[in-house]
Amino acid sequence: MGLRREFLSHLGTGSVGLMAGFYLGAQELLGIQSGGTPEDGDGGDTSDGQGSSDEEQQQSSGGDQPADEDQQPSDEEDTSDDPDPAEEESDTASDGPFTVDDFEDESVSGWEPVSELTSTFEPSRGRSSSGSWSVEFSEGSTDDNPRWENVGTAERPTTLETAHALENGEIYADSYTEWRIDGTVVFRVNYNWSNNFLAVNGSGARPSDIDDGAVVADLPWPSSDEFFGVTLDEIDWEANVVGVVRVNGTEQARDVPFFNDADSIDRTTVSIGGDGGNVMFVDDTSIPPE
Numbered sequence: 001m002g003l004r005r006e007f008l009s010h011l012g013t014g015s016v017g018l019m020a021g022f023y024l025g026a027q028e029l030l031g032i033q034s035g036g037t038p039e040d041g042d043g044g045d046t047s048d049g050q051g052s053s054d055e056e057q058q059q060s061s062g063g064d065q066p067a068d069e070d071q072q073p074s075d076e077e078d079t080s081d082d083p084d085p086a087e088e089e090s091d092t093a094s095d096g097p098f099t100v101d102d103f104e105d106e107s108v109s110g111w112e113p114v115s116e117l118t119s120t121f122e123p124s125r126g127r128s129s130s131g132s133w134s135v136e137f138s139e140g141s142t143d144d145n146p147r148w149e150n151v152g153t154a155e156r157p158t159t160l161e162t163a164h165a166l167e168n169g170e171i172y173a174d175s176y177t178e179w180r181i182d183g184t185v186v187f188r189v190n191y192n193w194s195n196n197f198l199a200v201n202g203s204g205a206r207p208s209d210i211d212d213g214a215v216v217a218d219l220p221w222p223s224s225d226e227f228f229g230v231t232l233d234e235i236d237w238e239a240n241v242v243g244v245v246r247v248n249g250t251e252q253a254r255d256v257p258f259f260n261d262a263d264s265i266d267r268t269t270v271s272i273g274g275d276g277g278n279v280m281f282v283d284d285t286s287i288p289p290e
């Protein structure tokens, strides 16, 4: 794990902010689902057709560099203005330093596309990981590997979580949630549906590629309606490790190093890959209250 703390020097410590927001018992619900198969994921056989998009995904977010040249014309785009004119959020309480979201307010307030895209990102009641609502994230075209982002001010949570599901069996996609500070990825939860594994903080398209991170579950293909929810818990900002990784409530890994060392995060990004037209559901991409 590289030492990449330089970029932090101008950021300050960040506010260990008030964790305003709601968390509607996703842990319990995920525990009930318990569908994550806890093997070490040797499903490295590449199902066809997906190599190129895997690599794209790799390139667009992997590696040691801040890696976001393509999507960040400049910082001010994201950090200064409040992204959503419709500021009538109800229960997601994004008045805190960092927006948490279980989408139960039937809104995607606070979320913005990283660049001009044809993707859609809309509240959906079709299925959810917790509560009744999630976001239906549709990839518009083959050229898009769209990202949507929720930007706040820097903070250092001890727990993060996110849940993804694919539209049932019809599509072929990879997806991830990342938590970043500016352009640098600090944590990554990578749902590699094409190669059937779920990894945390690892870079690579196959389980054998995962170096510092951990493969934490197999992902069956074709997927069912089931959400796979990952919780990064007991995050240790001094040691730069995630103390405990849980999948659907079950512990799967310990002391997983950060993707990049950092002192805080200020944004959540979700992305979907594949060959275009893919649909994914995202829920509970949030920072639960302490």
Ligand SMILES: [Ca+2]
Pocket: 102, 103, 104, 128, 129, 130, 131, 132, 133, 134, 283, 284
């Ligand atoms: Ca929800």
